[in-house]
Amino acid sequence: MSSVPLLSLLVFVPWAGALVLACLPGLGRRALRILALGFSLSTLVLALASLGSFDRASTGYQFVERHAWIPSLGVHYHLGMDGLSLLLVLLTGLLAPAGLLASWRQERDARFFNLLYLLLQGAAVGVFLALDFFHWFIFWELSLIPAYFLIRLWGGPAASRAAYQFVIYTIGGSAFLLLGFAAIFAATGALDFEALSRMGADGTLAAKLAALGGWWPQAVFLGVFLGFAVKVPLYPFHTWLPLAYAEAPTGVSMFLTGVMSKMGVYGFLRILWPLFPGPLHAAAVPLLWLALGGAVLGAFAAMRQTDLKRMVAYSSVNHLSYCLLALFAVCAATGRPHPTSEAAAAALSGTLLQLFNHGLSAGALFYCVGMLEARSGGRRGIGDFGGVRTAAPVFAGLCGIAMFSSLGLPGLNGFIGEFLIFRGVWGLVPWAAAVACLGLFATAFFLLTFWQRVFHGPRSGAASGVFADASRLDLAVLLPLVALMFLLGVLPQLLTGLFNPLITSWANHMPLP
Amino acid sequence: MSPLQLCLAFSSLLFAVGLTGALARSNSILVLLGLELMLTAGSVNFIAFWRFGPPASPATGVVFAIFAIAVAAAETAVGLALVIAVYRHQRNIRLPEANRLKG
Amino acid sequence: MPPSLETLWLVPALPLLAASLGALTPRGGRRFSAGVAIAAMAGALLLSCLALRAALLDPSAHLVHNFRWFDLGNGAVELGWLLDPLSALMCVMVSLVGLLIFIFSLGYMCEDENFTRFFCFMSLFAAAMLGVVIANSLLLLFISWELVGLASYLLIGFWFHKPAAAAAAKKAFITTRIGDLGLLLGLVWLYDSTGSLLLYDGGNGVLEAGVLGNLGTMALAGGLAVPTAISLLIFCGAAGKSGQFPLHVWLPDAMEGPTPVSALIHAATMVAAGVFLIARVFPLISYDQALAADPLHALTVVAAIGAVTALLGAAIATAQSDLKRVLAFSTISQLGYMMLALGVGSWVAAIFHLLTHAFFKALLFLAAGSVIHAAHHEQDIRRLGGLGRTMRTTYATFAVGMMALSGVPFLFSGFWSKEAVLHAASEWAVSQLPLYAGLVGVVLTAFYMTRLLCEVFWGPARSPEAAHARENTGVITVPLVILAIGSVGLGFLGTPAWPWLESALTGRPVAPRSLLEGGGLMALSIVLVAAGLGAGWALYGRKVRVSADAKDPFSAAAPRLFGFLGARMRLDELYAATLGRLNTLGAALADFMDRWVWGGAVGFLALLGEFTGSVNSEVDESGLNAGFNSASERIRGAGRAYSGAQSGDAQGYLRTVAVAFVVLALLVLLGGGR
């Protein structure tokens, strides 16, 4: 497989699809959709192909493609894939087609919609594979533009404000990121993540930044941190998320919550942590409180929401804050004597599992809310439904499984990630794990309230009239996700096998400050 | 005063007369004629230098004089044609009135 | 590897298979799903009996089979199952009681349209409960534990179109979830401290002496020894699931579910899971007893909570008017007894009481179910009455169950198991308070069971439904009879004269105690039972109330107390006032923070942006542009002036050329001519 430029294909096939769509204006709506779906599925097919020949034991990058691009700046077109990237590319491969299927009934201007969607997907895969800041940042910013238009043109009533806030907020963040990396480039002359993380590990990066003098090193760290914190989102920087996810069309919000938020965490794991172990260790405690804020207050805020989509959006904030909690706990424990590496390995593998599993469950939940919305003529308030389980038992069953997976019920995929995160965080920072339990309780509370208000009780509101059960399309989207939830719940080895050597190496020699 | 200097003096004066004529008269045709005089002064110069130039000098001066005469002829033809065209529009050929080409 | 250990994993797997098949069968496949469920339970029962026989061959051995689930860091997460007398006995109890209840449900649920889904969920529950019982890894135990919680959620909310049932299901899940969080933290702490969650793993299992040893030596965490803290956290989970004092509020509401559900889950098995868990990890929990430095021992807390719950449950049960609520509070009280037995150090007494209680409480619930089924879902005992004459079998089996529960001496199992608990309480060194609580409980239990018997079966039928209630078919009454036999027979396993059960469970031969030695306590308890029965008969038996709204003798005697107990000591309102409001406050705070604090900050930044934007454009307009415009104006003026030179006068041009020529020539001549 090494002869075929697999990674470049992974990134550019969706874009090729977008190009093809652009050149075929006369295409019928149905053919257009099937074509778009084909291109979107290409990511999954290629990811599985790369999975086939992926060497599970090695911790380095594989299928590396490295060509000189701008010699004067020392910029290379450098793609590589390790356990983390493979996991997230697989997730993108799964969620992107699901998102497309979710917007199968998109009447308005389907061609442009699919075109933007494929652009977004290509950019997302690019972010996960690029290893040189230059074109990594291109993919990072490029994913915003289609997202903006997708929300703005096909979103709900307050779509324009939501899209505007979403893009300005994120671009604001990545502006700081860019400044940070400009300073890094000025100080070190290197833009390649591998080189930078080696420098980060042996302290030369910190030394070189310190050479800039004054408060520069902190400013650079803050800049890069802010860029990723906005994207994840970390607690105080999350106010754009509920509005953006609620107003986005179903397919897009599935992609946003499934893949885009993972870019932030990927950034933390791939770039911020290896490059700035020292500052992260120093700032660990306040960061832990932020992550806890996200987990606990995010869940409590969800209780308060009447709009179901905002509620699911808040649950995304909650779940992702757990990933960050685990990472910050590892950072807090950096440099402690050996025994913590076992807990760190658990925390990190919990984070990666949570990333993947949250993608599935949040995607399914958003789809279910989309189905409720479709059947109630656009209404998605928690009070607008009642007794849906009587009206649509199959749909209720699938949504129930997705909800319990998101709740972290053992036997489904959500539990493994959360258990490992708690196991890791308790080993490293016990008080943080105790506080995080509040988040678990609150998640259970608001999800069950959602389930009880919408599905249980006598049939009322939108469910009183004709309320179609899950159609074949809905099943086509939800069944694979639910099947994966059960499969990964029982056999997490399928995922941990991919990245275990990687996180063990991370945990064993946690980058010491 | 050597004969060369005399010839040159003659051509200069001829040139000055042509110039004065061109500037003084308001009739286009006379302006053209003034130009003709100035051109002829040029040819005189050629022949003067040829005549009093270094010995066995090639006949370029003469050749140039011939060409100068030919060009002058062509120039006069075109000039007169222009005058007639202007006359057709203006009904008179006073040069100061033919000033539509201005900024 | 003895065959039965090899096939032990089949015990939970069969019901799980039945559950998944049930889930896939359409609504019409009633016979299929019921058949598969019952077959699976029968299979599980058979395998459990084989496992029990194998376990009893060598009672002290813990036969273990561990396997690697997924690899994590340098090691791997391992799960496993365990065969020893305790787990085998529990398997037999769960599958036997489960089988009987499944058969009962055939009749009870026959006219419900979600019949298939009912059996699917019941099989799921049975699978999860058996999973808890055989788990050798605390992680596998926790997974099955949560699935038991899920099954109870689904089954309580089985008639989900009833808002009360939906709310009760949510309340049950949330309350048990709170307890489970404590259990999770305990597990995580244990995992972190010992590096493994396996109970028995050839020496370095959590419950084995080596690991416990270094656990004990760890530094005190917040004033508590590490094993104590972990045990208390694990006890939180047990308290949540077994409805102990602070977290018992969900159990009475759980009666919203169908009666077989109440019988199986909220009487026999699920609520017993908490007691089983403490019994399972008893070596860990009782280890801190040996730690001198430990100010507070976990078992003391367990005993205290158990005593309080026993008293509280019994007291409230005396004033309940709903048939199933009385039995629910009675279950809470009996579970208090089991926790009390564990607290005072005798887990064998607790398990013995658990086994006997499973049988007679299941019997009482099924009898109540039969009554409700016959009386067209009338559950209010004030409107029942006079069923003794019309439903003879149910009346007889209910009476057996009542006497077993009250602890009528010698013949009934309840007496022996309660006597074992009281005997253990009396030998407790720390304090005699649990013993006194137990004894008071005995009186109250006898009192409210007699009240129940008289109100439901004696006197006139007080409502039309009660009037034409007829005895149910065999499919309902046969399980009642079997359970009645069990309620009687099971007592003889653990009498002091022949303590078979204790030797089987602990593996050590136990010397039989003569009846006389503990005789004083036994005599006292017999007197108390008689007193309770007498009081009950006096108030309710002598003149049974004639009409539904006749005043209850107890409320006539002490109206305020009766009201207070009837309202379940207003604990629900207290919780709602404190936790409920705290919850909504937290939600409001979070939402407020999002909308105003963070949203406000973003708004302020946006405002700042706009302000700088407007300032910028202002400066631009007046400052830069103005300057730029005037400069361009001047240039345009100059341009216009020059264009005047293009006057169209040919001679003017010539004149200019001539003058220019002259000037240049002069320059050349006078200037650098040389």
Add this chain to the structure above:
Amino acid sequence: MNTVLVILALATLGTAAVAMSLRNLLHSVLLLTATWAGVAAFYLWAGAEFVAFAQLLVYVGAISMAVLFAVLLTRHSRDDVAAPPAARSRGVYAAAAGAAVAGVLLAAVSLAPLATAPARAPAVSVRQLGGELMGAHAASLLAVAVLLTVALVGAVVLAAGGPPEKPGDTP
């Protein structure tokens, strides 16, 4: 030798000056033809017979005739005679400019250290001239030929033009 030159020069210059100042156009054109003849005589004096005859042929023959035609074609502009006041100041300026240019040129000629060549009259035969024309200057000869034809055609097009539009509209 010089006296012939001076006489020739003075005659030519005189006729030119008078031609330029005459009121009547016809008279000035005719006088000018005399000027051209004077210049041809100068060429003869200088020894360049071919140029002299060319001068005579072209200027006296062709150009003056063409000018005469032009003057006749634009006959009826009677008002040309009465010199408008502006002409008075125009003449003064013109004279001043002419005098200035003459002064400068004469100064330059007199000051320039021109080597006076020996009084030998270099002769050039027509055969030599033809060789020159057809040899070194063949390209320029051709260019002049093209120029003449183009000028001829252009003149015809300009002069012929179409039917006379109304006076005063833009061409």
